[in-house]
Amino acid sequence: xxxxxxxxxxxxxxxxxxxxxxxxxxxxxxxxxxxxxxxxxxxxxxxxxxxxxxxxxxxxxxxxxxxxxxxxxxxxxxxxxxxxxxxxxxxxxxxxxxxxxxxxxxxxxxxxxxxxxxxxxxxxxxxxxxxxxxxxxxxxxxxxxxxxxxxxxxxxxxxxxxxxxxxxxxxxxxxxxxxxxxxxxxxxxxxxxxxxxxxxxxxxxxxxxxxxxxxxxxxxxxxxxxxxxxxxxxxxxxxxxxxxxxxxxxxxxxxxxxxxxxxxxxxxxxxxxxxxxxxxxxxxxxxxxxxxxxxxxxxxxxxxxxxxxxxxxxxxxxxxxxxxxxxxxxxxxxxxxxxxxxxxxxxxxxxxxxxxxxxxxxxxxxxxxxxxxxxxxxxxxxxxxxxxxxxxxxxxxxxxxxxxxxxxxxxxxxxxxxxxxxxxxxxxxxxxxxxxxxxxxxxxxxxxxxxxxxxxxxxxxxxxxxxxxxxxxxxxxxxxxxxxxxxxxxxxxxxxxxxxxxxxxxxxxxxxxxxxxxxxxxxxxxxxxxxxxxxxxxxxxxxxxxxxxxxxxxxxxxxxxxxxx
Numbered sequence: 001x002x003x004x005x006x007x008x009x010x011x012x013x014x015x016x017x018x019x020x021x022x023x024x025x026x027x028x029x030x031x032x033x034x035x036x037x038x039x040x041x042x043x044x045x046x047x048x049x050x051x052x053x054x055x056x057x058x059x060x061x062x063x064x065x066x067x068x069x070x071x072x073x074x075x076x077x078x079x080x081x082x083x084x085x086x087x088x089x090x091x092x093x094x095x096x097x098x099x100x101x102x103x104x105x106x107x108x109x110x111x112x113x114x115x116x117x118x119x120x121x122x123x124x125x126x127x128x129x130x131x132x133x134x135x136x137x138x139x140x141x142x143x144x145x146x147x148x149x150x151x152x153x154x155x156x157x158x159x160x161x162x163x164x165x166x167x168x169x170x171x172x173x174x175x176x177x178x179x180x181x182x183x184x185x186x187x188x189x190x191x192x193x194x195x196x197x198x199x200x201x202x203x204x205x206x207x208x209x210x211x212x213x214x215x216x217x218x219x220x221x222x223x224x225x226x227x228x229x230x231x232x233x234x235x236x237x238x239x240x241x242x243x244x245x246x247x248x249x250x251x252x253x254x255x256x257x258x259x260x261x262x263x264x265x266x267x268x269x270x271x272x273x274x275x276x277x278x279x280x281x282x283x284x285x286x287x288x289x290x291x292x293x294x295x296x297x298x299x300x301x302x303x304x305x306x307x308x309x310x311x312x313x314x315x316x317x318x319x320x321x322x323x324x325x326x327x328x329x330x331x332x333x334x335x336x337x338x339x340x341x342x343x344x345x346x347x348x349x350x351x352x353x354x355x356x357x358x359x360x361x362x363x364x365x366x367x368x369x370x371x372x373x374x375x376x377x378x379x380x381x382x383x384x385x386x387x388x389x390x391x392x393x394x395x396x397x398x399x400x401x402x403x404x405x406x407x408x409x410x411x412x413x414x415x416x417x418x419x420x421x422x423x424x425x426x427x428x429x430x431x432x433x434x435x436x437x438x439x440x441x442x443x444x445x446x447x448x449x450x451x452x453x454x455x456x457x458x459x460x461x462x463x464x465x466x467x468x469x470x471x472x473x474x475x476x477x478x479x480x481x482x483x484x485x486x487x488x489x490x491x492x493x494x495x496x497x498x499x500x501x502x503x504x505x506x507x508x509x510x511x512x513x514x515x516x517x518x519x520x521x522x523x524x525x526x527x528x529x530x531x532x533x534x535x536x537x538x539x540x541x542x543x544x545x546x547x548x549x550x551x552x553x554x555x556x557x558x559x560x561x562x563x564x565x
Contacts, residue, residue: 001041001097002059002071003306004079006316008037011056012081015089018327020494021444022314023090025337028488031345032091034123036262036301037083042097043129043139044072047109051076075110080117087121089494094118095173095262095301097126101139103152112165124201126173126262127156132182146182149175150190157199171201176262178206184248193255202298203252204262209241213269216308225272232266233280233382233423235364238288242295249296258298264288265303265332271311277330279471280423281311283382285335286473290342290366290378293351302332317440326443329436331420331429338418338431342368342378342475344486349375356394363392363468374398374408375482376475383470384422390470398478400462407462414483415453415466418473445493 009015026033051058056078059071086092096114099107114122131149134140140148153174160166174196175187184205193200210231214222231237245259252259266276266284275281285302292300304312313333317325343349349368356365362383368376383390399408416432427438433451436442455476457464468474477483 001037001039001045002073003304004037005057006306006319007304007314008086009082011078012085015082015086015494016316017494018314018316018442018444020086020089021492022329022333023086023092024492024494025444025446025488026340027090027092028492029337029340029345029486030343031347032093034093034095034299034301036095036097036126037079038095038097038126038129039263039303040129041071041073042110042126043099043101045075045097045099045110046073046107047075047077047113049076056082077113077117080113084118084121087118090492093121093123095123095126097129098156100128100131100152100156103155106156106159108159108163108166111160112163115166115168122168122171124171124173126176126204127153128174129176129263130178130180130206131175132177132180135181146175146186146190149187150192150195153192153196157196160199170199172196172199173202173204173260173262174200176204176206178208179244184245188248188251193251193257197255197257200257202260203248203255203257204260205245205248206263207241207245207261208265208268209237210267210272211269212267212272212310216269219269223272225274228267228272229275229278229280229423232275232284234361235287235380235382236361237284238291241288242291242297245297246295253296259296261292261297261300263301263303265311267311270305270309273310274424276311276332277426278423279331279420279425279429280382282331282335282418282420282429283380283423283471283473285332286338286378286418287364287380289335289339290351291353293343294353294366302336314442314444321440325440328439329442329444331426333436334418334429334431338473338475341416341486342376344370344375344482346370346485357392363394365394370482374478376477376486377466379466379468379474379476381468381470381472382423384424385470386421388470392468392470394466394468394474396464396466396476396478397462407459409457409459409462409464410478411459412454412456413464413466414477415455416475416477417451417453417469418475419469420471423471 007016007019009019023033023035051074056076058074060074083092083094087094096110098111111125114125128149132146135142135144157172160169175184175192177184177187193203210223210228211220212223213219249259265271266281271277289300302311302313304314307315307318309315311332312330313336314330315328316322317327343351348371352367352369354365354367357363362381364380366378367374368378377396379394381390381392385391396413397409399405418429418431420429429435430448431446434446434448436444436446455464455466464476466474466476
């Protein structure tokens with residue numbers, strides 16, 4: 001939420017084009033994209049009609065809270081108009097949060113304006129972000145328990161019922177526990193679901209499998225990323241995260257409520273360098289996402305943070321570099337895109353963990369059904385081996401054998417591959433031959449020649465043999481319809497409607513730059529590059545200055561990349 005003006009846009013008329021392109025990629029594959037505008041900052045957020053400087057949002061860093069020093073935000077309705085304009089372009093649907101730091105003086109402005117401005121584009125309103133951590137973060141007394149949260153949730157429901165400006169009253173989200181001091185079952189045991197069923201739209205939890213808080217904020221022991229990395233590179237990783245929530249997902253199903261993983265990523269406090277920003281994290285997130293679907297989660301939201309966060313699916317350049325740098329797309333975004341293709345837009349997809357290769361944790365596989373028919377197969381290989389010795393061949397059969405159904409393997413299948421040289425790779429990543437490029441190189445669109453492999457099958461043996469590189473992922477499309485519905489035929493893009501740096505800019509012909517020795521010869525003239533000054537950008541002395549600026553820019557690129565590595 002606190003980085004919304006960097007990622008989403010500045011206001012309702014200035015939207016970040018790379019962000020729109022990135023969201024359009026998902027919308028074109030899944031039909032829509034769900035986004036949460038919230039987090040720790042929502043708890044103390046204040047909505048007011050306007051700000052003195054005309055901004056849509058302002059941060060009060062002097063009142064920062066939480067171990068991660070999250071600033072208090074002052075918002076205006078302009079932010080909500082911005083969200084709605086994004087929805088109009090990429091069919092985005094939004095989750096918002098009601099500030100919950102003071103349940104005796106509830107601030108319902110975000111709910112009121114959110115419903116009025118977003119309408120059907122508002123999916124739900126979160127009530128309490130990780131309430132089981134309130135005591136640890138000193139947002140509630142040390143005695144605060146799940147029963148206190150139960151009572152405060154009821155107070156909010158009553159306040160909403162008494163507010164004529166909140167007409168929709170059945171779209172609340174809770175309890176969003178981090179499974180810290182409380183388990184979800186501890187909240188269910190208060191009678192939470194039964195008591196508030198008519199107000200609850202979603203049941204939710206939040207969880208990170210690890211943390212890097214020691215290195216980032218001095219909280220706890222510092223962990224070595226190289227020691228932690230193997231924990232993410234196998235099928236057990238996703239299954240172990242999900243295991244504590246299997247009972248809750250069943251409870252949610254019985255109650256008729258969608259069950260959400262409302263916030264997650266590789267590790268809290270921004271993730272680990274070398275893990276969260278590596279190809280291994282893409283395989284991890286993809287496997288984790290499919291495992292959540294198999295375990296009856298209805299959705300999951302990956303956290304996006306600021307410049308110092310390693311696990312970001314995408315990161316805007318620092319403001320002072322935005323004139324010459326583009327965005328950086330992280331490995332985890334590839335996983336998000338592929339999950340969208342794996343399930344497609346129908347809403348009828350069902351998934352099964354195949355326990356493939358006798359349950360081998362390094363080569364898991366899933367099958368995705370559409371309307372009861374096998375449509376796609378997802379194949380993983382967590383191993384890194386440039387020699388090719390650990391590239392494995394998966395044999396796929398459809399029907400036949402002990403299934404009691406006739407052989408149904410097609411004559412051929414289409415295959416898309418997610419590839420990188422190693423699990424530690426950060427930028428040389430391709431999906432079906434296309435890439436978002438390296439650091440500061442992306443406008444949110446895939447580039448390169450699309451590479452879709454066609455593999456002939458043996459219909460007599462009822463088998464298709466699919467190679468899976470080490471490391472890599474293969475998505476196998478068993479029917480043309482399964483391929484077509486999840487493969488966009490055209491790439492929706494958005495024009496840049498705002499131009500920056502209209503002054504103090506210089507275009508240098510390559511021939512001049514190639515022969516320049518940095519001096520102006522005998523015709524050196526004094527001048528200024530400030531607007532309105534004498535000789536502004538009019539003399540040849542501008543050219544050496546521009547070359548010097550170019551050299552500084554190049555240095556900045558190298559330093560920034562070195563830091564990111």
